[in-house]
Amino acid sequence: MKTIKVLGTGCANCKTTLKLIGEVAAAKGIAVQLEKVEDIKDIMAYGVMSTPGVVIDGKVVHAGGIPGRDKIDGWLA
Secondary structure, three states, X not given: OEEEEEEOXXXXXXXXXXXXXXXXXXXXOOOEEEEEEOOHHHHHHOOOOOOOEEEEOOEEEEEOOOOOHHHHHHHHO
């Protein structure tokens, strides 16, 4: 199971990113553990300067803007 963290303070883009990742994972039948990280210190610890950020299994894979479904699909492959 992949652990996926969406980094962001709660803006609409962060919420949309969290929802999209959940939808793509469900469509692929992949179990993921989704977490929302809103504490600015925790976000900065990953070196993410623009949100939403996405961290998969401890590695930053995206920062800034809503990722496309194709991109998310690639992360879950």
